[in-house]
Amino acid sequence: MARARRTRAVPPAYLLIAPSVVFMALLLGWPMVSGILQAFVGPDGVTGAYLQRMNSDPAFWSAVRNTLLLIVVLLPLQFLFALVMAFLLQARPKGHALYFYLWAIPLAVSDLAAGLVWLSIFTDRGYLNSVLETLGLGSVSWLSYENYGSMFVAILIAELWRATSLVLVIVISGMQGIPKDYDEAANVFGASYLQRLRHVWLPLLKPSLQVALILRTILAFQTFAVAQALTGQDFPVLVGETYRWYTALQNPHVASAIAMVVMAVSMVTAVIYLKTLRDSTKGAS
Amino acid sequence: MAEITIQNLVKTYPGQTERATDDVSLHVDDGEFMVLLGPSGCGKTTLLRMVAGLELPDAGSVHIGGRDVTYLPPNKRNLSMVFQSYAVFPHRRVRHNIGFGLAMAKVPKAEIEKKVAWAADLLQLGPYLDRYPAQLSGGQRQRVAVARAIVMDADVLLMDEPLSNLDALLRLGFRAELKRIVEQIGTTTLYVTHDQVEALSLGDRIAVMRTGQVAQLGRPIEVYDHPSDTFVGGFIGSPPMNFLDAMAHGGVDGGVDGGTITVGDAKLPAPGGLPDGPVRLGIRAEAISVVDAHTEGAVPAMVDVVEPLGAATLLTVRVGEQEVKVQVPPDVNVRNGQTVHLSLTPRAMRLYDAETGLGLDLR
Ligand SMILES: Nc1ncnc2c1ncn2[C@@H]1O[C@H](COP(=O)(O)OP(=O)(O)OP(=O)(O)O)[C@@H](O)[C@H]1O
Numbered sequence: 001m002a003r004a005r006r007t008r009a010v011p012p013a014y015l016l017i018a019p020s021v022v023f024m025a026l027l028l029g030w031p032m033v034s035g036i037l038q039a040f041v042g043p044d045g046v047t048g049a050y051l052q053r054m055n056s057d058p059a060f061w062s063a064v065r066n067t068l069l070l071i072v073v074l075l076p077l078q079f080l081f082a083l084v085m086a087f088l089l090q091a092r093p094k095g096h097a098l099y100f101y102l103w104a105i106p107l108a109v110s111d112l113a114a115g116l117v118w119l120s121i122f123t124d125r126g127y128l129n130s131v132l133e134t135l136g137l138g139s140v141s142w143l144s145y146e147n148y149g150s151m152f153v154a155i156l157i158a159e160l161w162r163a164t165s166l167v168l169v170i171v172i173s174g175m176q177g178i179p180k181d182y183d184e185a186a187n188v189f190g191a192s193y194l195q196r197l198r199h200v201w202l203p204l205l206k207p208s209l210q211v212a213l214i215l216r217t218i219l220a221f222q223t224f225a226v227a228q229a230l231t232g233q234d235f236p237v238l239v240g241e242t243y244r245w246y247t248a249l250q251n252p253h254v255a256s257a258i259a260m261v262v263m264a265v266s267m268v269t270a271v272i273y274l275k276t277l278r279d280s281t282k283g284a285s
Numbered sequence: 286m287a288e289i290t291i292q293n294l295v296k297t298y299p300g301q302t303e304r305a306t307d308d309v310s311l312h313v314d315d316g317e318f319m320v321l322l323g324p325s326g327c328g329k330t331t332l333l334r335m336v337a338g339l340e341l342p343d344a345g346s347v348h349i350g351g352r353d354v355t356y357l358p359p360n361k362r363n364l365s366m367v368f369q370s371y372a373v374f375p376h377r378r379v380r381h382n383i384g385f386g387l388a389m390a391k392v393p394k395a396e397i398e399k400k401v402a403w404a405a406d407l408l409q410l411g412p413y414l415d416r417y418p419a420q421l422s423g424g425q426r427q428r429v430a431v432a433r434a435i436v437m438d439a440d441v442l443l444m445d446e447p448l449s450n451l452d453a454l455l456r457l458g459f460r461a462e463l464k465r466i467v468e469q470i471g472t473t474t475l476y477v478t479h480d481q482v483e484a485l486s487l488g489d490r491i492a493v494m495r496t497g498q499v500a501q502l503g504r505p506i507e508v509y510d511h512p513s514d515t516f517v518g519g520f521i522g523s524p525p526m527n528f529l530d531a532m533a534h535g536g537v538d539g540g541v542d543g544g545t546i547t548v549g550d551a552k553l554p555a556p557g558g559l560p561d562g563p564v565r566l567g568i569r570a571e572a573i574s575v576v577d578a579h580t581e582g583a584v585p586a587m588v589d590v591v592e593p594l595g596a597a598t599l600l601t602v603r604v605g606e607q608e609v610k611v612q613v614p615p616d617v618n619v620r621n622g623q624t625v626h627l628s629l630t631p632r633a634m635r636l637y638d639a640e641t642g643l644g645l646d647l648r
């Protein structure tokens with residue numbers, strides 16, 4: 001304020017970004033501050049009690065494990081699928097525009113709806129079991145807490161279906177920005193298709209892959225609705241835990257503490273990605 | 286090392302009505318340096334891309350070293366190419382760009398390094414080997430593209446305007462260097478340019494192209510001295526060939542003792558066998574000299590512009606209504622507005638059909 005008064009005229013650039021700064025402050029900054037306050041300030045002032053409470057809850061650590069496991073298995077699969085799909089589309093088979101729209105549809109489906117769709121498939125009297133029974137193979141309780149493996153795979157498949165299209169769309173838009181000269185040059189110089197993928201396309205797609213990776217990792221830390229719809233609390237995930245503490249256990253402080261953990265981990269990952277995957281080709285020496 | 290045989294290549298780009306190449310046939314001998322020369326948009330790049338396999342022809346065939354490669358993918362053709370757009374990989378350092386083809390062919394590292402160093406030295410890229418293309422100037426990037434092409438032991442070297450972005454001095458130096466390298470490695474080369482000086486100085490033969498067709502094919506001196514039509518004459522040479530409207534008189538007995546040509550008021554001796562009627566007389570600027578008014582057959586002209594070029598002086602003069610370029614020694618003293626008399630060297634005169642522009646072969 002004092003500074004603005006000293007310089008007689010506010011530079012137009014600041015005026016122009018002011019609305020979005022206000023917007024960000026209200027929508028992101030304030031909830032973040034109030035979240036931090038809620039997580040670390042109790043009735044008797046600053047306290048680590050809520051963090052301790054979170055830490056001593058066994059469900060928290062299984063949520064951490066589940067979330068990490070999901071990320072570690074899901075993300076590589078997702079990127080593999082998205083890349084394969086993108087390169088298939090790039091070969092321009094008949095009807096490639098249709099395939100693209102088909103593959104992009106999940107992008108428009110809300111995660112809860114996606115969870116419900118897959119619930120209707122995996123539930124005890126769902127489509128999958130009816131098919132198995134028709135084939136005389138008997139039915140399986142895919143989503144029972146006793147079958148941790150099948151529960152995990154069901155969530156994995158649902159998440160793969162739901163969120164791979166985001167990666168696909170980012171990769172394809174990145175691809176479209178790459179002139180075909182590079183591929184042609186590599187081709188002329190004797191590079192096979194696989195060599196071209198490895199030495200031309202993937203390196204050139206790196207910026208897009210980086211964006212997709214950051215987005216997907218952050219979003220994966222927030223996986224919730226699909227797991228909730230498919231398994232309820234049987235497969236706890238981090239954001240599911242904040243929800244449980246907030247609603248079932250009526251403790252917004254611990255809920256905020258978990259949310260802070262998710263935020264911190266997301267930020268650290270994003271910074272690590274940005275540092276390690278930084279595009280060195282344009283930097284000064 | 287291989288010969289290239291191009292037969293009746295036709296290519297129309299999708300959505301286009303005009304043919305980019307129209308029934309082009311061309312044979313390039315093993316080890317020959319063939320230059321494709323022509324104005325912008327005449328189909329040079331298209332032809333080159335079909336030889337490379339980057340574009341499939343609608344009809345016709347391409348053989349390299351006796352092998353039909355018309356529908357073979359580029360990576361199976363053992364080629365090397367300089368792209369008009371350079372296509373230098375932005376994510377690879379200069380040294381890895383130059384060594385790209387060798388690395389793909391799994392050549393041992395030490396050998397790649399040796400060749401990269403050789404090419405970098407030749408193209409004065411030594412200081413930039415560890416930079417990324419984004420950190421280079423346009424001309425430097427183009428040299429990387431050339432270096433990447435010449436390190437390959439390819440059957441055929443394709444170059445699409447590889448010197449277009451170099452400064453005049455570098456271009457002159459590198460033109461000679463390129464000629465030496467290509468003679469040394471003896472690779473069959475197809476070289477695209479729209480710079481006719483480059484074409485004349487580099488080519489074993491020149492194929493002059495025009496709207497998708499080869500207008501003339503021949504050794505540089507042939508193409509320069511005997512343009513097959515007014516298009517080629519007007520395209521090659523700096524300044525281009527002069528063309529004058531003239532009247533031909535065949536002379537007695539179909540011109541056993543020679544006919545005459547009338548330009549304006551001047552009567553010039555001409556080879557025999559000419560049909561009577563209008564023709565276009567083509568003559569190079571350096572085949573015209575300024576002479577005494579009394580010289581027989583001298584054509585009077587008015588000086589319009591005087592351009593001293595150092596080694597010679599270029600005059601733009603008017604013969605009647607027609608503009609003519611004349612190259613005279615630098616010590617000839619003429620001024621604007623002065624009337625001079627021109628003598629046309631009879632041996633250097635070429636005659637063309639007034640309507641089609643095609644050469645009248647009288648030799
Ligand atoms: N991808 C394309 N799609 C449609 N038309 C094209 C395409 N590429 C070239 N053409 C057309 O084909 C003709 C020949 O083009 P080409 O690139 O072979 O010319 P060029 O002789 O190499 O010209 P320049 O000297 O300007 O490079 C031009 O009329 C051009 O507009």
Ligand SMILES: [Mg+2]
Nearest residue numbers: 329330369445
């Ligand atoms: Mg071109």
